[in-house]
Amino acid sequence: MTDPAMEIVDSFGMTAERQFAEVWSRTALSDRDRRLLLLGLLVGQGFDEMTDVQLDAALRTGDLTEPELREVVIFVTHYAGWIRGARLNGQVEELIERVRRARSGRAGPAG
Numbered sequence: 001m002t003d004p005a006m007e008i009v010d011s012f013g014m015t016a017e018r019q020f021a022e023v024w025s026r027t028a029l030s031d032r033d034r035r036l037l038l039l040g041l042l043v044g045q046g047f048d049e050m051t052d053v054q055l056d057a058a059l060r061t062g063d064l065t066e067p068e069l070r071e072v073v074i075f076v077t078h079y080a081g082w083i084r085g086a087r088l089n090g091q092v093e094e095l096i097e098r099v100r101r102a103r104s105g106r107a108g109p110a111g
Contacts, residue, residue: 032063039072043088044080051088055095066096 024034035058042051058064064072069092077085 031061032058035063036072040076040079043076043084046084048087048091052091052095055091059095059099069096 024031029037035054039051039054039058042054055069059066059069073085073089073092076088080088
């Protein structure tokens with residue numbers, strides 16, 4: 001016997017996944033454009049964990065380079081405020097260091 005609550009969760013997940021896929025596959029904006037808009041919204045709303053995910057995706061997919069991520073910090077800081085900008089700066093610098101370590105094949109301080 002299936003759990004009705006789990007069916008609702010599964011249905012929601014499938015619906016959300018499809019909707020996000022459709023939004024990201026539209027052609028009027030590039031993935032890079034979408035990523036920039038999304039980063040601004042996430043930082044502006046203080047969604048740090050989701051910002052981490054999007055920063056990582058932006059760098060690893062090549063949507064944004066290290067210098068571009070740093071420029072995003074400067075730009076967004078002036079609109080989202082210094083506290084959120086400082087947090088974003090820390091997130092960007094931690095990500096860049098983590099990716100550089102991974103690319104060079106050496107473990108970080110905790111690894």
